[in-house]
Amino acid sequence: MPTLEIFDGKIRIRDLELEAVHRGDGPPLLLLHGAAGIDPRAEYLELLARHFEVLAPSHPGFGNSPLPDLFDSVDDLAHLYLDLLERFELRDVVLMGFSFGGWIAAELAVRCAHRLARLILVGPVGIKVGDRETRDIPDIFALPPDEVMRLVYHDPEKAPTNFAAMSDEQLRIIARNRQSLALYTWEPYMHNPKLRYRLGALRLPTLLVRGAGDGLVSQQYLEAYRAAIPGARLEVIAEAGHAPQIEQPRALVDRILAFAG
Amino acid sequence: MRAWFFTETAYPYLPEEFDSIRVTLPNRHYDPRIGAELYHRYLDEWLHAEEMGLEIMLNEHHQTATCVDPVAPIMLGVLARETTKARLLLLGNPIANRRQPVRVAEEMALVDCLSRGRVEVGFVRGVPYEISAGNSNPVRMSERFWESHDLILKAWTTHDGPFSWEGRFFHHRQVNIWPRPYQEPHPPVWITALSTNSVPAVAERGYVVATFLTGFEVSKKIFEAYRATAAGLGRDTPSDRLAYAALLYTGETDEEGRAGARKLMWYVEANKVAPQFVAPPGYVPVEAAAQAMRKGGSQYDFRRLTLEDLVSQGVMFAGNPDTVFRQVKAHYEHVGGYGHLLVMGQAGFLNHRDTVRGIDLFAREVYPRLKELK
Numbered sequence: 001m002p003t004l005e006i007f008d009g010k011i012r013i014r015d016l017e018l019e020a021v022h023r024g025d026g027p028p029l030l031l032l033h034g035a036a037g038i039d040p041r042a043e044y045l046e047l048l049a050r051h052f053e054v055l056a057p058s059h060p061g062f063g064n065s066p067l068p069d070l071f072d073s074v075d076d077l078a079h080l081y082l083d084l085l086e087r088f089e090l091r092d093v094v095l096m097g098f099s100f101g102g103w104i105a106a107e108l109a110v111r112c113a114h115r116l117a118r119l120i121l122v123g124p125v126g127i128k129v130g131d132r133e134t135r136d137i138p139d140i141f142a143l144p145p146d147e148v149m150r151l152v153y154h155d156p157e158k159a160p161t162n163f164a165a166m167s168d169e170q171l172r173i174i175a176r177n178r179q180s181l182a183l184y185t186w187e188p189y190m191h192n193p194k195l196r197y198r199l200g201a202l203r204l205p206t207l208l209v210r211g212a213g214d215g216l217v218s219q220q221y222l223e224a225y226r227a228a229i230p231g232a233r234l235e236v237i238a239e240a241g242h243a244p245q246i247e248q249p250r251a252l253v254d255r256i257l258a259f260a261g
Numbered sequence: 262m263r264a265w266f267f268t269e270t271a272y273p274y275l276p277e278e279f280d281s282i283r284v285t286l287p288n289r290h291y292d293p294r295i296g297a298e299l300y301h302r303y304l305d306e307w308l309h310a311e312e313m314g315l316e317i318m319l320n321e322h323h324q325t326a327t328c329v330d331p332v333a334p335i336m337l338g339v340l341a342r343e344t345t346k347a348r349l350l351l352l353g354n355p356i357a358n359r360r361q362p363v364r365v366a367e368e369m370a371l372v373d374c375l376s377r378g379r380v381e382v383g384f385v386r387g388v389p390y391e392i393s394a395g396n397s398n399p400v401r402m403s404e405r406f407w408e409s410h411d412l413i414l415k416a417w418t419t420h421d422g423p424f425s426w427e428g429r430f431f432h433h434r435q436v437n438i439w440p441r442p443y444q445e446p447h448p449p450v451w452i453t454a455l456s457t458n459s460v461p462a463v464a465e466r467g468y469v470v471a472t473f474l475t476g477f478e479v480s481k482k483i484f485e486a487y488r489a490t491a492a493g494l495g496r497d498t499p500s501d502r503l504a505y506a507a508l509l510y511t512g513e514t515d516e517e518g519r520a521g522a523r524k525l526m527w528y529v530e531a532n533k534v535a536p537q538f539v540a541p542p543g544y545v546p547v548e549a550a551a552q553a554m555r556k557g558g559s560q561y562d563f564r565r566l567t568l569e570d571l572v573s574q575g576v577m578f579a580g581n582p583d584t585v586f587r588q589v590k591a592h593y594e595h596v597g598g599y600g601h602l603l604v605m606g607q608a609g610f611l612n613h614r615d616t617v618r619g620i621d622l623f624a625r626e627v628y629p630r631l632k633e634l635k
Contacts, residue, residue, distance in 0.1 A: 072401070142284075142393055144537055163554045171551035175542075179550070182542040183400040 009040075011057055013084050018065040020057040024049025027117070027260075028090050030081065031056035034099030034123075034243070035140075037063045037177045044249035051261055052094065057084075059104070061180030063173060072183055074100075074126070074192065078107035085115040094260045096120040098245060099217075100181060103190070110198040118260040119206040121225070122252070123217045123242050127196040128188070129224040136221050137190040141182060151215030154241040199228040206232040207259045209252065211240030233259075262593075262600055262631045265318040265350055266310035266620060267506065268607035269328035270303045270336075272296060273527060281535035283325045283390035296329060306607060306616050307340060311347035313624035318350040318603055320385075323394035327532060331394075334368040341376035349376055352451055352471060352603070353383025356413065357406040358395030363433050365409070366416035370442045378443035383451040383471070384410055386459075390538040400543030405430045407462065412436075417447040451504065455479075457486040458546075464490035464498075471504035471603065474563070476575040480505055481596040488597070499600065505592070506603035508577040510611075511622040515580040521619050522568060522579030527609020529563035529571070582626030589627070593634055602631065 011020040021031075021040050029052035031038075038045075038056050048054050059077055061067035070076065081104065085093060095116050097105030102124025109119050129136045140148045149159035163171060206229045210222045219236070226234040235255055240248040275282065276290050307317050317340060321333035330336055337351050349372070354365050373380040386406055392399045408430050415424065416438050423437040442448055451469040454460050456479070463470045464487045472483045488498045508525045512518030540553055563576065571577035575595070578588040593599065604623065607616045 141541060142537055144535060163557075166555075168551065171554050172547055175550035175554060176547045179400055179543040179547060182398065186398040186400070187396070 011055070011084070013080060013087060016060065016066065016068065016080070018057040018060065019063045020055060021045060022053075022055050024052050024054045026052045027092060027094060028053050028055065029094040029096060029260075030085070030090070032077075032081065032095070032097035032101030032104045033059065033062070034097075034101045035177065035181045036243070037173065042245070042249070044245040044253060047249055047253040048256070051257060057081075059101075059180070061183065062177050067180060067183075074104055074107055074184055077104045077184070078111060081108050082112055090115055092117040094118045094120065094256075096122065096256070097124060098122045099242060100125060100185060100190075102126065103192075103195075106195060106199060107192065109202055109204055110195070113202065113204045116204055119202075119204050119229075120209065120256060120260065121206070122209045122244060123211060123214055124208070124222075124225060125185075125190040125217060126192060127199070127221075127225055127228065128191045128193050129196075129221050135189070136218075137216055139189065140216070141186075152242045154211060154213035154239055154247050158247065196224070196228045199225075200230065202229050205259075207255070208232055208234040209244060209255060210234065210236050211242060211244040211247065212236050212238050213240060214242045216242045262500070262602055262634055263316055263348075264602045264604055264623070264628050264631065265316040265348075266307065267318040267320070267603050267605050268303050268306060268616075269320065269322070269528065269605070270299065270330045271528070271531075271608060272299065272326045272329045273531070273609045275326060275531060279533070281533060281538060282327060282531055283534045284393045284538050285535065286324075286326060290326070291329070299329075302613050303607070304336075304339060304343065306613065306620070308343055309617055310606075310620050310624075311344050313620055314628065315604070315620070315624055316348040316350065317344065318352055320352055320383075321355060322388075323391060325390070325394075327528065334365075334372060337372050337380070338375060341372045341379070344376070344379075347379065348381055349379050350381040350451065351383055352453065353385040355387040355391055355395060356384050356409040357386050357402040358391055358397040359409065361433075362409040362412040362431055363416050363436055363438065366413040367438050369413075369448060370417065370438055370440050373443040373448050374440045376443070378448075380442075380444070381449045381451060381469075382447075383453065384413075385453045389541050389544045390534055392541040392544065393538060398543075399541040401430075402544070403459070414447065417442050454483050457482050460486040461490045463487065464502075465494065467491075467496070467502070469502050469504055469601065471506060471601070473506040473603075474508070474576045475505075477592060477595050480575070480592075484596050484599065500598050501600035503599035504601035504603055505596070505599050506605060507575070507589075507592075508571065508579075508608070509585065509589075509602075509604045509606055509623065510579050510619045511582055511585045511627055512619070513581060513622065515584055518580040518584065519568060521611060521615055522572075522577055524611040524615070525577070525579075525605065525608045526568060526571070527611075528605070529566065531609065532564065582622055585623070586627050586630050589631060590634060598634070 010017050058065040060071050095105050102121035103126030150156050153159050226232045237244040237248050237251050244252045322328035323331045369382045408428050423435040426433045452463045453471045470487050484503050491498045510521035575592045578585050
């Protein structure tokens with residue numbers, strides 16, 4: 001098995017060098033982050049690393065990972081991470097995605113699941129549930145910024161909104177992540193019209209997780225997600241919003257261990 | 262210098278309270294009967310400007326009361342038929358937000374023929390609030406803009422049958438437009454710039470660069486960037502490659518000029534826009550977006566400025582004919598000269614009589630002297 005070519009927090013996939021967190025021992029867990037990117041200091045990473053070998057790259061265009069001209073769709077990201085799994089011959093991988101990263105994980109799994117052992121989707125977007133005049137996911141690009149924070153957080157006090165106090169580098173990363181998110185998710189907004197149908201072919205133990213106070217991804221939406229994946233389970237974490245890994249890291253990691261530990 | 266009369270064809274009757282004049286203001290506040298009268302009135306004012314020897318400019322915005330001309334090529338078509346001598350500048354076509362560049366090429370070619378070759382075609386990226394209304398991805402707009410431009414130019418200048426286009430952003434088979442443009446090889450092209458970043462691509466192609474309400478310093482930088490790019494290519498920059506747009510009202514007296522200008526200020530005062538539409542992701546480079554997050558607010562927000570501020574910044578010219586001439590001349594000299602003045606001479610509640618009066622005084626008393634500027 002080729003060793004993971006990770007050095008100085010970077011992982012190389014062909015000519016693309018991604019920033020990546022790589023830590024811990026145990027079964028491999030590929031973590032695909034959501035709109036906010038990866039904060040290497042996050043508590044949930046530490047908790048996961050006690051049980052898994054965690055690999056969490058920054059998607060192209062997020063954090064300090066370069067954005068190739070060719071990249072503009074979730075399809076591109078799913079194929080990139082398939083490439084990663086093949087290249088490093090990873091086996092029995094726990095694939096986990098948060099939010100937008102959950103969409104990437106689902107797209108990857110429906111393409112090729114033979115290197116995967118388990119799929120965990122936390123507050124995933126990516127499917128179309130409502131009719132053509134009913135948006136499933138609130139349009140975060142057309143809502144006032146403070147309203148978006150209220151939808152994302154169970155406790156909006158935890159939202160990082162004091163931009164004036166942030167460093168230039170922090171602000172640059174936030175702006176860059178937001179820009180890349182728009183590039184990948186603008187239209188169709190936060191979904192692939194074909195994904196829901198394709199999920200029906202999946203034969204992979206799957207756990208869906210929702211924060212009870214998630215204002216972006218509704219219970220009804222995740223029920224539809226669960227119904228689309230044969231045998232999938234859906235669990236709800238109390239006192240958490242769209243990012244239970246931030247608001248309830250221990251509760252989330254407990255659920256992950258119960259499912260895939 | 263050439264002067265172009267410009268009105269945004271606003272619908273000024275706003276509700277007392279609203280969150281955003283752009284994107285989300287419900288159109289129940291628009292009375293089509295009043296709107297119909299306004300269209301005819303604004304067309305009359307353009308025709309009057311032509312009669313007084315001015316050229317004509319119009320623009321396009323969407324989902325806003327500030328400019329109820331979401332399909333400017335139609336208005337341009339009306340003007341092509343109703344006028345006989347004025348040049349007709351559409352500044353411009355928001356081609357990063359238009360899904361069919363070939364259709365834009367057709368629209369402009371038709372109106373160029375209808376006007377017997379009087380059309381000047383502007384291409385604009387559009388203000389950030391056009392993103393939602395245009396349903397357009399704000400990321401990589403510049404790349405999309407230039408690919409659309411390239412396709413339009415090729416459609417205008419290909420005369421030997423169809424070609425195909427399989428680009429990064431646009432696909433089109435059997436491109437073979439009828440009519441072709443009246444002017445050879447194609448109508449003059451104008452492109453707007455609000456910062457120096459976008460200027461070199463305009464200057465390299467020898468197009469007219471137009472800058473809006475950028476006052477003394479930013480306008481100067483933009484024009485300098487154009488001249489520097491041209492010089493780097495071994496070319497001079499004739500003044501007709503540079504255009505400046507300002508709010509302008511001329512009265513008999515300074516008091517009258519300033520009273521008219523105060524009414525034009527509706528344009529800046531009413532421009533209340535919700536923050537999420539001011540800063541769509543990707544509209545500006547990451548570094549600029551990061552700094553904007555730190556500062557908050559919008560570079561398009563002139564609402565806190567007084568008439569005196571606007572005049573002292575060179576965003577507005579107002580007063581009696583001598584005063585207006587002196588103000589324009591000072592701006593002209595500060596920025597190194599330009600060949601086109603885009604006169605935003607109507608806005609808000611400036612009524613027909615006062616608009617016509619402003620046009621007349623400008624055309625008779627100011628414009629002849631501007632033409633002499635070296």
